[in-house]
Structures are given as C-alpha cells and as structure tokens.
Amino acid sequence: xxxxxxxxxxxxxxxAGALLAQAGHRVTLLEQHTMVGGCATTxxxxxxxxxxxxxxxxxGVYTNPTIxxxxxxxxxxxxxxxxxxxxxxxxxxxxxxxxxxxxIDAAREYLTEIFPHETRGLDRYFALISRIGHQIDTLTNAxxxxxxxxxxxxxxxxxxxxxxxxxVLESLFEDPELILVLNANVQYYNDTPDTLSFLLHAxxxxxxxxxxxxxxxxxxxxxxxxxxxxxxxxxGTVLTGADVTAxxxxxxxxxxxxxxxxxxxDCIVSNLSPQDTYRLFDHPYREEKTISDGxxxxxxxxxxxxxxxxxxxxxxNFFMDELYTLDEYRANVKSGVLQRxxxxxxxxxIDADLTKDPDKSFAVTCTTDYLDEWADLxxxxxxxxxxxxxxxxxxxxxxHYPGISDLVEYxxxxxxxxxxRYLRTPRGTAYGYKPTPSNxxxxxxxxxxxxxxxxxxxxxxxxxGFSPAIMSGEICAREIASRGLPA
Ligand SMILES: Cc1cc2nc3c(=O)[nH]c(=O)nc-3n(C[C@H](O)[C@H](O)[C@H](O)COP(=O)(O)OP(=O)(O)OC[C@H]3O[C@@H](n4cnc5c(N)ncnc54)[C@H](O)[C@@H]3O)c2cc1C
Numbered sequence: 001x002x003x004x005x006x007x008x009x010x011x012x013x014x015x016a017g018a019l020l021a022q023a024g025h026r027v028t029l030l031e032q033h034t035m036v037g038g039c040a041t042t043x044x045x046x047x048x049x050x051x052x053x054x055x056x057x058x059x060g061v062y063t064n065p066t067i068x069x070x071x072x073x074x075x076x077x078x079x080x081x082x083x084x085x086x087x088x089x090x091x092x093x094x095x096x097x098x099x100x101x102x103x104i105d106a107a108r109e110y111l112t113e114i115f116p117h118e119t120r121g122l123d124r125y126f127a128l129i130s131r132i133g134h135q136i137d138t139l140t141n142a143x144x145x146x147x148x149x150x151x152x153x154x155x156x157x158x159x160x161x162x163x164x165x166x167x168v169l170e171s172l173f174e175d176p177e178l179i180l181v182l183n184a185n186v187q188y189y190n191d192t193p194d195t196l197s198f199l200l201h202a203x204x205x206x207x208x209x210x211x212x213x214x215x216x217x218x219x220x221x222x223x224x225x226x227x228x229x230x231x232x233x234x235x236g237t238v239l240t241g242a243d244v245t246a247x248x249x250x251x252x253x254x255x256x257x258x259x260x261x262x263x264x265x266d267c268i269v270s271n272l273s274p275q276d277t278y279r280l281f282d283h284p285y286r287e288e289k290t291i292s293d294g295x296x297x298x299x300x301x302x303x304x305x306x307x308x309x310x311x312x313x314x315x316x317n318f319f320m321d322e323l324y325t326l327d328e329y330r331a332n333v334k335s336g337v338l339q340r341x342x343x344x345x346x347x348x349x350i351d352a353d354l355t356k357d358p359d360k361s362f363a364v365t366c367t368t369d370y371l372d373e374w375a376d377l378x379x380x381x382x383x384x385x386x387x388x389x390x391x392x393x394x395x396x397x398x399x400h401y402p403g404i405s406d407l408v409e410y411x412x413x414x415x416x417x418x419x420x421r422y423l424r425t426p427r428g429t430a431y432g433y434k435p436t437p438s439n440x441x442x443x444x445x446x447x448x449x450x451x452x453x454x455x456x457x458x459x460x461x462x463x464x465g466f467s468p469a470i471m472s473g474e475i476c477a478r479e480i481a482s483r484g485l486p487a
Contacts, residue, residue: 017230029231050218139221
C-alpha cells in the first residue's frame, strides 16, 4: 500500500481516488472548496431550490464500456439514480423547430423526412459518426494489438483527424440550416463548429444518439458525494477547505483552517490544469495549447412546475431564433453575451428532484462565455451586466414560454468569471483544452512527462465533459497500477 495525494476533488480526482482507495492505497483527497465535485455540484437557494452547476446530460452512462466498468467496480449504479428524457434536443431556428429523437436510425429518418434533398448526406453522416464513435471507444482502451493494426482498425478516425465540423458538414450537406441542427448541442464544447474537431463531435453525438443523455437524480453532487464516500469507506481521507499551495515530488503542502500542513506522499494525482499544477511544483512549464472558452449559466427557480404550466416539452432546448445559416451563427456568437443564442434545460421535464416542493421547478440557460466580456468591469458594472443578461434572457424565453417571467421566484447568473473563482481553472473553463482537431487527436495519458510521481486527471486528459473526466480517473488508476509506485 502506498500513500497517494489527490489535488482537487472534481470528477477526475474523485474517480481516481475511489478506484485507488478501492485498490488498497491510502488516499488523501484535498479540495479547496467547501464541497467536492468541482463542476459536478449542486448548491441550495432559498425557496427549496437545489441548483445544478454542471450537468445537463451525461453521455455513455449505460453504453460506454469504460464508464460501465468504472460504475460497476465502484457500485455507482446501485448508489446513484440516473434519469433520462424522451427526446435528444429541440432546436428552434428562424424558420421552425426540430425535435431530434434518440437513436441513430430514428434521428436519420426524422431528418430525412424534413430534408429529403439531403438523404444521401444524412445516411453518410450518421454512418460516419457511429463508426468513429466506436473506433474512439476502442482507442481509449487500446492495447499493443490495436496500435500494431492502427491504420486498419482506425481508418475513419485517421481520415477525419484533421477535419473540423464545418469541413465535414459542408462537404456532406447543401442546406445551411441542417448544419446548425446537427451541431446545436455541441456548442457547449466549442463556440463555433469552424474550429471544433469532427472526431469530438462524432464521438459525443453518436454516444448521445445511441446511449441517450442522463441526469443524476437529485443533482450531480449525489454522484460526487458518493465517489467521495467510496474513498472514505476504504480508509482514505477527503478534506474540503484544503487549499493546496505547493508540492514536491514527495510532498504536498496545503492550508486548512488558516494553518499550513505538509504531508509526505508517494504519488500525486492532480485534478488541476498542467499549468496550475507545475506552478505548485515551481517547475518551469509553458502551455502551448489553447484553453476552451467558458460558459455562462442563469439558474432559474420557478414558483410553478413548468411541465404543468406549459405541458410536455423537450428537456434540452436550443434557441437560435434569428439564425438560419452558419454565417449568421458566426456573427451571433461574436455579437456579445446579451445577444448570443442559448440553451434552456428544463429539469421539470424529467424526474430531476431539484426542488423540495414538487409544485415548483428548476431550469437553467447556458451559452458560450468569454472571460474578456467581463474581465474589465468594476463590481457594480459586473453586477449590472449580469442583471441585464437575466432580464434579456427572460424576455427571449417569453417568446417560447409566454408568461414565464412572472413565474420566476429566484434567478442568478454564474459567468465564466464565477466559474474561475470556484473551480480555479485557467480562464474559468470547464472543458479543458479547446477541442480543435490538433488538441483532440492524442492518446490520453495521465502520467506526467516532467515529474515521475505526478499524474493528471480531469478535463485536461481526454476532454471536458462528465464521461471524459470520469474516464480520466480510470486511466490514472490503470497507469499507476501498471507502472507500480516508487518503493
Ligand atoms: C455550466 C456547465 C454545464 C456543463 N454541462 C455539462 C453536461 O451537460 N454534460 C457534461 O458531460 N459535462 C458538462 N459540463 C462539463 C463538466 O461538468 C466538466 O468538464 C467536468 O465536471 C470537469 O471535471 P474535472 O475532473 O476536470 O474537475 P473540475 O470540475 O475542474 O474540478 C476541479 C477541482 O479542483 C479544485 N481545486 C482547484 N485548485 C485547487 C487547489 N489549489 N487545491 C485544492 N483543490 C483545488 C476545484 O475547487 C475543483 O473542485 C458542464 C460544465 C459547466 C460549467
């Protein structure tokens, strides 16, 4: 048994910690916030609202082989309840609404009926994302056999390795609106399809179509807290309010309740970005990869249950009301946060269990956010801009949910600056490196090339998102097991 210290209790750190503690190591997880989870948390607000921070839909819960393995090993399926929605998502553009069903065949048939002139492209698109999705699953668990046969086994992945979503969709389709329809939900990963890796789009979309998107009933803190309990149940320690300030290859220093502590360790697992981690070690490091853009969320508590007021609607909605083409989309993204198209996740549509009172409900809006839009504002201007954003967004929601503003009991905006404060990620990102083709195409690796006792987990290893962050924990545990630990 060795001592392992984990810096940061996001999903990556918690998963690695749970797997390593279960494997018999003495794990100490240090989290600077008052609760574990990072983005995977919920916070409470007056009126009985449990506000979800970073989960609309998780992919791969019952279909991704690595997620299934982790969840089975850790007993997650027995401890946490996952709920899903009936449809994948609804997108509303300038011309009409589209409600995409789950299932590759169902979605292809649905879109072929609306875009009969694009039948050939749709057939190719859905076959392609499915094939790439499966190839990437295999690649995540690749063995020497797979690497030896790489060009044959991963032909599609290789062929599209340098392609962006725009490259591929524009080569497959004539209809400008179809491109918006197929990529609507993936704007969380990247502000524009022009720089988004087609491989990432294909992997995420095929996983959602084939395996659905899932929410943790009661909020994502339930998953995070459960993973923390696996660590403590196996003799480990989970310390919140523990701010790591320095590290050496054999020790970690943190502040807890205003007192500094230094603990010896055989191995360090960091849930922080490489640049923040190496700074703790005082080790020279220059980040060459671009960091993902941020997200801004408006948390909305309603005095009524939206499903009862507006009836059965989609859980995941994307409003691009004034848009029809990719050019219009590009201009909209750059037009400022008050004008940007946005997503609306209506938790009343599923058994989310986010309100004490079942007659109330909770929802969020979410869109791309750039730190520069908020960075130079003084506190009053910042507060005012957030208030303007809430007012403007409710005005825009009125078009789809008449009278919704009158139902609001609680509203609060969390900008990328808010996320930077709570998560301490570079530029407040929740999605690691910008998922451009060159950043996405790499074999995920946890072990540091610079410091032998150091491993990475979280949004920096594969990509951002619940399932990639969780899978990074498994990669870390596997690499530690295969390398052994220094005696
Ligand atoms: C608004 C929003 C919506 C999202 N929606 C979805 C979605 O629908 N589906 C999906 O799959 N993903 C979604 N995501 C992304 C997903 O939540 C994240 O990519 C993922 O949870 C990141 O996990 P992580 O392991 O990188 O840890 P992080 O969440 O980055 O957590 C890192 C932890 O390290 C701690 N820390 C930092 N510095 C220190 C220090 N010095 N000492 C101790 N602790 C420290 C932080 O406090 C934090 O708890 C969303 C994110 C956001 C913000």
